[in-house]
Amino acid sequence: MIKKLTLSSLMLACFSANATVDYHIDLTQPDHHIGKVTMTLPAGSVSPSVMMPAWRTGKYKLLDLANGVRQFSAKDSAGKTLSFKHTDKATWVINNPSKGDIEVSYSVYANDLGTRTRHIDDSHAFLDATGIFMYDPARRQEDIKVTLSVPESWNSYSGMQRSAPHQFVADNYDVLVDSPIETGVSEIFEFKEDGKDYQLVIWGEGNYDAPKMAKDLQKMVTASQNIWTGYPFENYVFMVHATTNSRGATEHLNSTIIQRKRFTFAPKKQYLSFLNTAAHEFVHTWNVKAYRPQGVAKYDYQAENYSDLLWVSEGSTSYFQAQLLLQAGLMTQKEFLKVLSSRIDGHLKKPGRKVQSVTQSSHESWIALPGDFAYNNSVNIYSEGFMASLAMDFQMLSDSGLKAGYSELHRELFKKHRLPKPFNAQDMKNIALDLTGKSYEKWWQENVESPLDIDFKPLLEKAGLEFVYPKKTKEISTTGFASTDKSGLLTLVRVYADSAAWKAGLTTGDQIVAINGLKVTQGSLKTRLAQYKVGDEVTLSLFRRDRLVEKTLTLTAKKDKKPVIQVVKKPSHKQKAFFKAWLGVDLKTKEKKKA
């Protein structure tokens, strides 16, 4: 059942808090994006240090969140000012000769919506503790309590236990960090499913249908039980920001924050993309939040946390997300196969897949570059991790005679490696061996530690599918670059490795002004290229660092349509059984084919 929630019903779970480290944040003057934090440390140390994290969970990049802190001060329980030293960028060491209680105060600037760390304005505040609340490393395991002072019309939500309308408690700082707080003017819907409580909290206006959203999330959540047995939470909060420019989502212990542009919740294709994100974050509640690879299991908030298995954390999550929607009936087989074909197409076209393995990509996440170099020389833990998961799933299903696949492997990880016990690559190989009776040492070396090279024809055939170009697909000429209009000039934003443009010596940033002596713009490029055949040589006039140069390029061929995945003509019983074992639903042969 879904109903609008009143604040009083949220108060039912009230209990008396017994917190040790006490936080208070004043958000009553939110216009200039400032929160005023007070943190009370109980008596103990003569020189305690407090620190601000350098990154936030789920984003494997250093963000140096101490950069928003100002007006740091400390006093003892008698109100006497205590001296302190700001010893490194994120650490304050306090001089506390009496060893009594300390009250630390500071203001924090919170005006960054897109990183999902901290945002305070006149309508709401989103508070991820890594960007807001400091911690004493010696007290990281002690109880915490957070109290918010907010404008009158605001309501507050979090995955943490509520002890008052604007107060939450948790077992320790790690739980606080993994339970962001959304407070402000929002819509809320709640539902109960499979014995667990769920809330959907939406901030911001947009073209969403909130009751339908809640109903569909309710259908999605139980599909998780096709992979795992049981839930790692009692209560789960879907927080949604309908915003202007921000897009993305982050997983947390028993909540997620999903940000989308406010008018991208419809039509169906956009809505499905929202559901895909919601499913991705929900899968994370098991994969990453309940079990996590060695290296990132106990977070070090001050430095990079290295793991060669981030492709499992992200890529396998991406791999399972659409399966949940298919199994919940929120996505048709046709829609599912369309997503799969575009992922495979993207993988095959990316030059970086021949350069980097998912192991290397995982290890280098903290220093991953965006853009042209990355496209040609890297893979990412999401899309390539998806492919490695697909490959391992099909291998395991084949090796086990359809008895166990990659879902069963994750079920075992949830059973055997609940945090704080991490897993490593050997654990995954051992589970695969237990489930299939076959060694995965060589497979791992070839597919995980080396660049992935999947032969999709035999792979998809196992499930009664084929990867083909639609009928009437033609070959057209191509340059091998991607471009955009910058100040009226056709500017290259990507040059694909080994393409015609690559061989002609073109590079990102080149501004092409003429083809064979006649002016060309971004708007006229397609028409101009259509005049030439595959194999034709064209002379390009371009500006490079303001100097006019000429390059000769020989046009090569590309298909004018995207490939699709379709069901083979007469799938065998064996193929149908494989499909069922893989996705948990029957293969439909009568869905309309695109080709």
Ligand SMILES: [Zn+2]
């Ligand atoms: Zn993710």
